[in-house]
Amino acid sequence: MSYFSEATSAETVNDRIGVATDPRLRQVMTSLVNHLHAFIKDVTLTEAEWETAISFLTRTGQICTDTRQEFILLSDALGVSMLVDAVNNRVPAGATDSTVFGPFHVDGAPELPLGTCISLDGKGEICLYEGRVLDLNGAPIANALVDVWSDNADGFYDVQQPDLQPKWNNRGVFRTGPDGAYAFRGIKPVSYPIPDDGPVGQMLGALGRHPWRPAHMHFRVTAPGHARLITHIFVSGDAYLTSDAVFGVKASLIADFRPVQSPTEQWHAAFNFVLRPTCTTA
Structure with missing residues (x-):
């Protein structure tokens, strides 16, 4: 275990995943943290941009209803839905x-x-x-x-x-x-x-x-x-x-x-x- 630092941010977060965690969940979350922290460092995300992102995700959730799923729409518009479909349906x-x-x-x-x-x-x-x-x-x-x-x-x-x-x-x-x-x-x-x-x-x-x-x-x-x-x-x-x-x-x-x-x-x-x-x- 180590204290948080910019240089080792992803490693520090991932080191705190419990030893009994489901292996697949560990794999997914470790990769997510690695990529997310690398993205923030790559673009040097500002605090204002981070706040804008939080607001965007909050509003995305707030507009969801039984007949409208804005998060699926977001996934679609970013090409994520098609990529998930592609990797799971290699025909x-x-x-x-x-x-x-x-x-x-x-x-x-x-x-x-x-x-x-x-x-x-x-x-x-x-x-x-x-x-x-x-x-x-x-x-x-x-x-x-x-x-x-x-x-x-x-x-x-x-x-x-x-x-x-x-x-x-x-x-x-x-x-x-x-x-x-x-x-x-x-x-x-x-x-x-x-x-x-x-x-x-x-x-x-x-x-x-x-x-x-x-x-x-x-x-x-x-x-x-x-x-x-x-x-x-x-x-x-x-x-x-x-x-x-x-x-x-x-x-x-x-x-x-x-x-x-x-x-x-x-x-x-x-x-x-x-x-x-x-x-x-x-």
């Missing part, structure tokens, strides 16, 4: 890439017959989404659950406008058939800004960054014996594909939305999802 060749979960998923969306339209507010241009869920060998996965959600044509999720949008608007769960096929109708999604009226929005403004996400449909695909897939498909040609505020775009997830002439939809998007078995790592 083998051929498997579909994952991306961020996002803060707007809601458990309990109704399971619907294949082909059902999930747009309940009558807004937007209808798109037919269809494809197959496959394994790494290209075989169909029957009875996979395809959980989908998107914003509405005004760029808001139903949980952001509970008094304006019908419950479960642009949400649904579908079960693949024997051929692994899924199909449903929703809107062609639109670009939207992440909530920027709080600390994270102020941070983006100070950094000269915009808050916009490119248009996308969320998918969570699950099947027994296979790793859960959380991903989006993005609308090709969207203006924000290369500057997504949360860094969620991967080239493999950009889909062609093709115009069609049909009594029931104006667009068509085809996309297959390839799941890896739970025992497979990259």
Whole structure:
């Protein structure tokens, strides 16, 4: 044990971790202290800047509610969510890439017959989404659950406008058939800004960054014996594909939305999802 000094600050703090501490917790906290103290020394953090940081984190916590998680937004905007996703979802060749979960998923969306339209507010241009869920060998996965959600044509999720949008608007769960096929109708999604009226929005403004996400449909695909897939498909040609505020775009997830002439939809998007078995790592 030693007294605190600038030169040995991290070592002094880490030396006081108890001997019975969980090994993984010890590893994580030791690394965190090392990097945090190195950062402070690297930038010669001022007391005013430290106070600003404390205020920022305090306000971030204060704005959180049951339907708004500003800390997730902060993680997203700093690229941390995508990095955590990347290191935990290193997929083998051929498997579909994952991306961020996002803060707007809601458990309990109704399971619907294949082909059902999930747009309940009558807004937007209808798109037919269809494809197959496959394994790494290209075989169909029957009875996979395809959980989908998107914003509405005004760029808001139903949980952001509970008094304006019908419950479960642009949400649904579908079960693949024997051929692994899924199909449903929703809107062609639109670009939207992440909530920027709080600390994270102020941070983006100070950094000269915009808050916009490119248009996308969320998918969570699950099947027994296979790793859960959380991903989006993005609308090709969207203006924000290369500057997504949360860094969620991967080239493999950009889909062609093709115009069609049909009594029931104006667009068509085809996309297959390839799941890896739970025992497979990259």
